[in-house]
Amino acid sequence: xxxxxxxxxxxxxxxxxxxxxxxxxxxxxxxxxxxxxxxxxxxxxxxxxxxxxxxxxxxxxxxxxxxxxxxxxxxxxxxxxxxxxxxxxxxxxxxxxxxxxxxxxxxxxxxxxxxxxxxxxxxxxxxxxxxxxxxxxxxxxxxxxxxxxxxxxxxxxxxxxxxxxxxxxxxxxxxxxxxxxxxxxxxxxxxxxxxxxxxxxxxxxxxxxxxxxxxxxxxxxxxxxxxxxxxxxxxxxxxxxxxxxxxxxxxxxxxxxxxxxxxxxxxxxxxxxxxxxxxxxxxxxxxxxxxxxxxxxxxxxxxxxxxxxxxxxxxxxxxxxxxxxxxxxxxxxxxxxxxxxxxxxxxxxxxxxxxxxxxxxxxxxxxxxxxxxxxxxxxxxxxxxxxxxxxxxxxxxxxxxxxxxxxxxxxxxxxxxxxxxxxxxxxxxxxxxxxxxxxxxxxxxxxxxxxxxxxxxxxxxxxxxxxxxxxxxxxxxxxxxxxxxxxxxxxxxxxxxxxxxxxxxxxxxxxxx
Numbered sequence: 001x002x003x004x005x006x007x008x009x010x011x012x013x014x015x016x017x018x019x020x021x022x023x024x025x026x027x028x029x030x031x032x033x034x035x036x037x038x039x040x041x042x043x044x045x046x047x048x049x050x051x052x053x054x055x056x057x058x059x060x061x062x063x064x065x066x067x068x069x070x071x072x073x074x075x076x077x078x079x080x081x082x083x084x085x086x087x088x089x090x091x092x093x094x095x096x097x098x099x100x101x102x103x104x105x106x107x108x109x110x111x112x113x114x115x116x117x118x119x120x121x122x123x124x125x126x127x128x129x130x131x132x133x134x135x136x137x138x139x140x141x142x143x144x145x146x147x148x149x150x151x152x153x154x155x156x157x158x159x160x161x162x163x164x165x166x167x168x169x170x171x172x173x174x175x176x177x178x179x180x181x182x183x184x185x186x187x188x189x190x191x192x193x194x195x196x197x198x199x200x201x202x203x204x205x206x207x208x209x210x211x212x213x214x215x216x217x218x219x220x221x222x223x224x225x226x227x228x229x230x231x232x233x234x235x236x237x238x239x240x241x242x243x244x245x246x247x248x249x250x251x252x253x254x255x256x257x258x259x260x261x262x263x264x265x266x267x268x269x270x271x272x273x274x275x276x277x278x279x280x281x282x283x284x285x286x287x288x289x290x291x292x293x294x295x296x297x298x299x300x301x302x303x304x305x306x307x308x309x310x311x312x313x314x315x316x317x318x319x320x321x322x323x324x325x326x327x328x329x330x331x332x333x334x335x336x337x338x339x340x341x342x343x344x345x346x347x348x349x350x351x352x353x354x355x356x357x358x359x360x361x362x363x364x365x366x367x368x369x370x371x372x373x374x375x376x377x378x379x380x381x382x383x384x385x386x387x388x389x390x391x392x393x394x395x396x397x398x399x400x401x402x403x404x405x406x407x408x409x410x411x412x413x414x415x416x417x418x419x420x421x422x423x424x425x426x427x428x429x430x431x432x433x434x435x436x437x438x439x440x441x442x443x444x445x446x447x448x449x450x451x452x453x454x455x456x457x458x459x460x461x462x463x464x465x466x467x468x469x470x471x472x473x474x475x476x477x478x479x480x481x482x483x484x485x486x487x488x489x490x491x492x493x494x495x496x497x498x499x500x501x502x503x504x505x506x507x508x509x510x511x512x513x
Contacts, residue, residue: 027084028083028084028085028086028135028141029084029085029131029132029135029136033084033085033086034085036086037085037086037089038086041083041086041087041089041090042089042090042093043090044090045076045079045086045087045089045090045091045094046089046090046093046094046097047094048072048075048076048079048090048094049072049076049090049091049093049094049095049098050094050097050098052071052072052075053070053071053072053094053095053098054098054101055071056069056070056071056072056198057098057102067194068190068193068194068197068302068303068305068306069194069197069198069201069283069306069309070191070194070195070197070198071198071202072094072198073123073126073127073161073162073165073194073195073198073199073202074198074199074200074201074202074203074205074206075198075202075203075206076090076091076094076123076127077127077130077131077157077161077199077202077203078202078203078205078206078207078210079206080127080128080130080131081131081134081135081141081142081143081203081207082141082207082210084131084132085128085132087127087128088124088127088128091120091123091124091127091128092120092121092123092124093120095116095119095120095123096113096116096117096119096120097116098116099112099113099115099116099119099120100112100113100116103115103116103173103178111176111177111178112176112178114172114176115172115173115175115176115178116172117172118168118169118171118172118175119165119168119169119172119173121168122164122165122166122167122168122169122172123165123168123169125161125164125165125168126161126162126164126165126168126195127161127165129161129164130156130157130160130161131157133156134152134153134156134157137152137156138152142207142210142211143157143207144204144207144208144268144317144320144321144324145321145324146321146324147321150317150318150321153317154314154317157199157203158196158199158200159196161195161199162191162192162193162194162195162196162199163192165191165192165195166188166189166191166192166195167188169191170184170187170188170191173187189303190302190303190306193303193306193307193310194306196310197306197309197310197313200309200310200313200314200317201275201276201279201309201313202276204268204272204316204317204320205272205273205275205276208267208268208269208271208272208320209269220266220267220269220270223262223266223270224266224270224273224274226262227259227262227270227274228273228274228277230251230255230259231259231274231277231278232277232278232281233248234249235277235278235281235282236281236285237249238291238292239281239282239285239286239290239291239292240285240290240291240294241281241284241285241290241291267323268320268323268324271316271319271320271323272316272320275312275313275316278312279309279312279313282305282308282309283305283309286301286302286305289301293305293308344356345357345360347420347421349399349402349403349421350402350403350406350421351403351406352406352410352419352420352421352427353418353419353420353421354420354421355420355421355422355423357418357420358418358420358422358428358430359476361418361420361430362378362430362476362479363476365430365432365470366470366474368432369470369472370472374433375433375434375435375469375470375471376430376431376432376433376434376469376470377430377431377434377436377438377439377442377467377468377469377470378428378429378430378431378467378468378469378470378479378480378483379428379429379430379431379439379442379443379446379465379466379467379483380422380426380427380428380465380466380467380480380483380484380486380487381409381426381427381428381429381446381463381464381465381487382425382426382427382463382464382465382487382491383401383402383405383425383461383462383463384461384462384463384464384491384495384496385461385495386398386401386425386461389401389459389461393456393457393459397456397457400455400456401455401456401459401461402425404455404456405427405450405455405461405463406419406421406427408449408450408453409427409429409446409449409450411449412442412445412446412449413429413431413442413446414431414432416432416433417429417430417431417432418430422480426487428480428483429442429443429446434469435469436469436500436502439467439469439500440467440498440500443465443467443498444498446463446465447462447463447465447496447497447498450462450463451463451496462495462496463496464487464490464491464495464496464497464498465486465487465490465497465498465499466482466483466484466485466486466487466488466489466490466498466499466501467483467486467498467499467500467501468482468483468486468500468501468502468503469502469503471503473503474503482501482502482503483501485501486498486499486500486501487499489501
């Protein structure tokens, strides 16, 4: 058989990180994607929008029915980043249905329908257009990674998109007299900030769960509970939902820096989930006229709550970017450590174990043998007449021969055995948990396979082997010295043969073809 060279290059770590960040989702925002929309997509996204809209409507401000936190904007925006333009029919139909549900009456069905069309167009531009623009500017559908991506996300997704939605929505309602002109400005800002808050809270949360954490941490669920409990209690106490002793309030304050550090260490999922819990408590309390924003005027209370949520969410988003950069730095360090470990423990040319790893492996085998009394064996291999190959064909061909020979030997040994480069054209195989007959069988299998193989430049080569079995009194030096003696005997006996040497050197068994 003929062994072909399989070359590989070490990946550049920084390039790898950039490639991993750039999600292959160009197809989600091109014209072709418009033809991939299925009825199932429309139904699912429409139902999601309607259910979230009805829930958000429970916080709406009468008489305009504008919610201070519009959950559908954040959830559908995250879905648009993940699924692209497939989301737009669901957004439009969902907005239209919710608009009719909220504003229609026996005499205003047509008006609410037309106003809903305005609102639907605005939300499609707001959600789908913003998602496409963010991907165009950042080349990723996950804007949680870099400070620049965060700035683009805020500018496009939090400011520009909700602004478009508010303009279209308020315009449609005002044209058909669903709101009076005196309420126009107030409703516009409430709508704008409500959509923006929805994006700030729910889009990062869903994106963090759509994408796996860079670094997996053990006991994440336990850490989440440890963080969530004091954060929830402290928030509930601040917003007058519960009464906490002053000592516990003081303890919660002291723990806050530690909780923030822990959240940064454990990743964005925990960070954004804790954010949602805290804000849910704040919204619940304010809706019950409790907490620092309960000022008597419900409209003013909800507006203050909006700004609190917006500022708090921006702060959490900043921590999320720091969290990613922290994990990104750790990942680069881990990759560099793996690269250095590979350079330290493997042969640069052939990729098999080098002397360092061989020594570690043999020492582990000695320790295991002392515990279990199960022996291990060593096979020392040397290419016959390899100098002639280098002299006639050059060192490049010689290097390829060594690589191909290692690939061939790897196929003949067990996964728990080790192949290493002992030096030059000498290689060593360490066989775990084996007896003399088994060791000689492995050696002969390797020798015959090499003899019957064709290498670089259609070369036919042979090898000589020295074989020995470890005993309790051996050291690395005595063990490898015996194998080397066996190899020397094989060379003297005409090469292309295997010689077994026992611990006393009294038994030298040579097998030739």
